[in-house]
Amino acid sequence: MSVWGAVAGGFIGTLVLTTALSAASELGLTRMDLPFLLGTIVSSDRSRAKALGYAMHFAIGLLFALVYLGIFAAIGHSGWLLGGLFGLVHGLFAGTALVTVLLPVIHPRMGTPFSAAADRPLLEAPGFMMLNYGRRTPLATILAHIAYGTIVGGFISLAS
Secondary structure (H helix, E strand, O other): OOOOHHHHHHHHHHHHHHHHHHHHHHHOOOOOHHHHHHHHHOOHHHHHHHHHHHHHHHHHHHHHHHHHHHHHHHOOOOOHHHHHHHHHHOOOHHHHHHHHHHHHHHOOOOOOOOOOOOOOOOOOOOOOHHHOOOOOOOHHHHHHHHHHHHHHHHHHHHHO
């Protein structure tokens, strides 16, 4: 197991995850735009927010790959299948605790059940499993994260 395997897997995995979610959005399977959602944390300019969001998402993807590496090292095993399982857990975490609890706390432009758009312009809160962005959003999100985990796990095991 090596850091370089994790970095390579994290980069390619994030590229696949981001592309899959963008494709799902463009195909009308979801209204979620993850780079925009992340970028609007730091900028209210829509174009700048999207560019910053892509950079943030890739940085986060690399960090998560290093977390995967740490867990693989701790349990003494890595691989495509185990990575896919981690991706499933990662996707479930992203769709539940991350977007419903943690993100609204730090996102200055995101609505919550306790705020109203009449008070100030807000992004729609994603809701549980991001269902507010479409009924197929959970499926697209989970599958993309499984792909990410599979790629990260595979690269880490190949670099061993």
